[in-house]
Amino acid sequence: MKTIPSFQIDHNILKKGIYISRIDEDITTYDIRMREPNREPVMTNAAMHTIEHLFATYVRNTEFGDNIIYFGPMGCRTGFYFLTRSLTDAYSVNLIKEAFEYIAEYWGKIPGCSPKECGNCLDHNLPQAKEESRKFLEIIKDWTKEDLKYPVAEKTDE
Numbered sequence: 135m136k137t138i139p140s141f142q143i144d145h146n147i148l149k150k151g152i153y154i155s156r157i158d159e160d161i162t163t164y165d166i167r168m169r170e171p172n173r174e175p176v177m178t179n180a181a182m183h184t185i186e187h188l189f190a191t192y193v194r195n196t197e198f199g200d201n202i203i204y205f206g207p208m209g210c211r212t213g214f215y216f217l218t219r220s221l222t223d224a225y226s227v228n229l230i231k232e233a234f235e236y237i238a239e240y241w242g243k244i245p246g247c248s249p250k251e252c253g254n255c256l257d258h259n260l261p262q263a264k265e266e267s268r269k270f271l272e273i274i275k276d277w278t279k280e281d282l283k284y285p286v287a288e289k290t291d292e
Contacts, residue, residue: 145171147285150273152230154282160220161203164282166230168270169212176211181262183207183254184244185237186214188263191245192233198225223279231274237267 139156148171155165169176190205193216203217218226240260247255 140165143284144287147287149285150270152227152274152277152282153284154223155215162218162221162223162226164216164218164226164230165213165284166216167213168266171210171212174212177266178259178262179211180257180259181266182211182214184258184260184263185266187244187246187252187258188237188240189214189216189233192236193229196229196232223282227274227277227279227282231271231277234267234271234274238264238271240264 143155143165148167150167150170153165153167155163157163186205186207190202193199193202193205198221201219201221203219205214205216207214216226216230221229244258244260246252247258249255
């Protein structure tokens with residue numbers, strides 16, 4: 135079997151940030167990496183679940199909400215994938231920042247958080263989600279479309 139593209143990224147050198155994971159025609163997949171893989175504790179399920187609800191609700195209610203394909207957690211719990219259609223990288227980076235600002239400042243009922251709307255409505259933590267968002271905003275505050283490339287290992291003269 136072929137190795138899927140996300141497993142071909144060198145997780146030993148991957149830092150926190152926003153990266154383009156792949157581009158498939160008009161759909162761009164962004165890797166929103168909130169933890170350094172295998173070097174930091176992962177996020178709690180409850181914080182990730184709340185971030186997922188708030189981020190998805192926010193971006194789908196923006197001007198280009200119909201261009202949002204998906205936002206969801208990575209199984210390793212170090213970040214999220216964000217899929218957009220026909221949006222510029224500059225717009226997407228700004229939208230990601232705005233969504234995390236929204237979460238960091240949010241006080242209210244978590245959208246989609248009733249037993250009728252959510253399959254695990256008891257596993258949410260708004261204070262943790264807000265703290266995770268504040269910390270990540272410090273990392274990405276100056277991020278631009280020029281920063282979207284995955285880091286590559288430095289070559290040695292061996």
